[in-house]
Amino acid sequence: MRDTKPLLMVSNFPALTRSKLEILQVNLGYTCNLSCTHCHVNAGPKRTEQMDKANIDLVIDILKQHNVQTLDLTGGAPELMPHFRYLVKAARALGVTVIDRCNLTILNEPGQEDLAQFLADYKVEVVASLPCYSEENVDSQRGKGVFESSIEGLQKLNALGYGLDDSSLPLNLVYNPGGAFLPPGQVELEATYKEQLGAEYDIQFNNLFTITNMPISRFGAVLLAQGEFYDYINLLKDSYSPENLAGVMCLNTVSVDWLGNLYDCDFNQMLEMPLAGTTRHLSDLLSADINGLPIKVADHCYGCTAGQGSSCGGALD
Numbered sequence: 001m002r003d004t005k006p007l008l009m010v011s012n013f014p015a016l017t018r019s020k021l022e023i024l025q026v027n028l029g030y031t032c033n034l035s036c037t038h039c040h041v042n043a044g045p046k047r048t049e050q051m052d053k054a055n056i057d058l059v060i061d062i063l064k065q066h067n068v069q070t071l072d073l074t075g076g077a078p079e080l081m082p083h084f085r086y087l088v089k090a091a092r093a094l095g096v097t098v099i100d101r102c103n104l105t106i107l108n109e110p111g112q113e114d115l116a117q118f119l120a121d122y123k124v125e126v127v128a129s130l131p132c133y134s135e136e137n138v139d140s141q142r143g144k145g146v147f148e149s150s151i152e153g154l155q156k157l158n159a160l161g162y163g164l165d166d167s168s169l170p171l172n173l174v175y176n177p178g179g180a181f182l183p184p185g186q187v188e189l190e191a192t193y194k195e196q197l198g199a200e201y202d203i204q205f206n207n208l209f210t211i212t213n214m215p216i217s218r219f220g221a222v223l224l225a226q227g228e229f230y231d232y233i234n235l236l237k238d239s240y241s242p243e244n245l246a247g248v249m250c251l252n253t254v255s256v257d258w259l260g261n262l263y264d265c266d267f268n269q270m271l272e273m274p275l276a277g278t279t280r281h282l283s284d285l286l287s288a289d290i291n292g293l294p295i296k297v298a299d300h301c302y303g304c305t306a307g308q309g310s311s312c313g314g315a316l317d
Helices: 053-065 084-093 115-121 135-142 146-159 186-201 217-225 229-238 242-247 266-270 299-305
Strands: 023-027 070-074 097-102 125-129 171-175 207-210 253-256
Touching: 023 053, 023 266, 053 084, 070 084, 084 097, 115 146, 125 146, 135 146, 146 171, 146 186, 171 186, 186 207, 217 229, 229 299, 242 299, 253 266
Parallel strands: 023 070, 023 253, 070 097, 097 125, 125 171, 171 207
Antiparallel strands: none
16 A cells, blocks of 8 residues: 655645643544545454553543643544553543444444444434445445444444434434545535434434545545545635635644554554654643644645545534
């Protein structure tokens, strides 16, 4: 697989500076039951990288030390990591909001039969990937049968109260484009998702997050192989909106890899661009204040500022 990092490093993207740490986004490892074409972490069933107990305990210490408001758990499939439930319980005991970035099909995996109930019991916010409301489009990105399993997972979550209007259990869906183009308008697409999923499967959810595909890792390699890499970079640059700079997630978020190393965002993590300065690991963060540090940028950052903008919480405008 070809690496796009050397093609991204020379960049004129504007300088950014970190603000107060509010969100700790932790990649618990790359093990996953799926191998999606748009996956920027190259996760899959054959990946074995998983965060150990020592670093899990450091995450909990950081939540206390910095009074972090939100713990955002990702992977791979974070639920497959051996210490996932231990971490969720500890964070919720501290009053921290916990987000589980769920691929939905994991709710139907052998050994995970009680997972949906566990998430509900601990009031974990679910952010679920569903790149389209069409079976054909989802299966082409994520594999045959994934759409059907995803619908089953959503129905399990709805049955527990997730995504309902009067519920305290948030269920948000994530749309990723199926190719080298920007997401459509988030508001309009959310309405279409709700209409289609409601009519066809009686599914409810709270919000749709549209996220731009980044020209890195697996998706970047596909762009290179298809001769679309430079056209896609130019699309991101031509669509740049400076108004989106104020809302990019790297301002108040630290991304943590499965080894406990720190990055400005999940994408910088995949490009092995560590946090600026000497605070490089969770253990360093125990005694450090990173407010005011410069943020490391490159051409992939245009993906967060193109068009309506993009973050882990969807569009920025």
